[in-house]
């Protein structure tokens with residue numbers, strides 16, 4: 069158990085308390101040395117250099133940050149000990165691994181539901197232990213609601229919509245409508261956490277343009293966000309461009325009619341234009357966006373985000389992620405772990421450390437912003453999460469700091485090799 073957990077447990081915090089630490093990073097305002105955060109009834113009531121009144125719980129040589137936001141996960145994979153397949157494998161081959169794994173899981177009919185429930189529960193627990201306060205979860209049909217009602221994490225649950233065949237489209241849209249309706253019923257309010265409905269037409273090779281368009285309309289009507297995997301692999305671009313290559317072969321194996329359901333000569337841009345009609349859209353990965361697509365996303369940065377999943381990206385050995393270009397052009401970028409089927413763990417702080425290490429030209433202040441405020445904005449929950457400010461939810465993460473100082477306190481955050489965040 070870490071020092072912070074021990075200190076917090078020994079104080080048995082009641083509904084009103086003040087935390088003090090060597091540094092407080094509100095994110096939307098400059099870091100405060102020796103700062104304090106005061107909480108009352110689950111809300112932040114003060115952030116600043118001085119304790120308002122009463123005794124502060126001193127956490128010592130740590131940084132207090134907002135709870136982290138993991139903008140993209142698939143927690144049903146959280147039972148995996150290691151990613152599926154092997155590093156650097158082709159994306160269509162990895163998709164085959166995923167389908168095979170799911171079939172094997174679901175063959176054990178009696179065990180499958182509880183396995184899925186336990187995996188999601190475990191994923192939520194592990195996320196919380198690493199300082200994640202809110203996440204965007206992709207949920208496949210039949211997903212268990214229970215773990216999301218029990219957790220203290222804020223969950224945006226994207227109903228996955230998957231099916232190319234025209235005759236599937238009405239039922240997919242109905243699935244999305246039902247998902248929305250379930251989240252509106254009064255008893256969907258939590259015991260611990262909450263979940264809100266969102267929609268995810270899966271990817272260009274599984275969700276036709278017409279479905280994306282209809283889901284974007286539903287999003288506009290309901291205000292619920294839409295997430296879609298897009299421009300993830302060069303094989304996907306090849307499929308869209310010429311209806312050929314490994315993805316076309318893969319689709320043809322599933323059904324000979326499938327490749328022909330993809331219009332020839334389309335691009336991720338065609339999907340972006342439909343997603344832009346949604347109340348809020350998350351483009352998952354965007355590893356191979358071209359210049360025009362990046363410019364389009366920058367133009368729509370208020371409502372559209374790209375979710376970079378650093379270590380999943382590294383697992384597939386894609387070309388270098390255009391993080392600097394996206395940020396320089398003004399694209400709104402959030403960070404996700406993706407799932408344990410392609411990532412070593414669900415520790416969002418490790419994703420941020422990976423960025424700090426591999427993108428030294430990105431300021432550490434920006435890296436912190438990506439994993440907190442930017443994620444909350446992408447999911448549409450920035451009025452509650454992502455920054456430490458009066459009125460926001462009392463959701464924190466803590467990072468142990470090295471003893472010596474730095475010119476920019478943000479550098480301290482990513483310097484310690486042992487840094488790990490945790491939640492309260």
Ligand SMILES: [Zn+2]
Nearest residue numbers: 142297352406
């Ligand atoms: Zn994903």
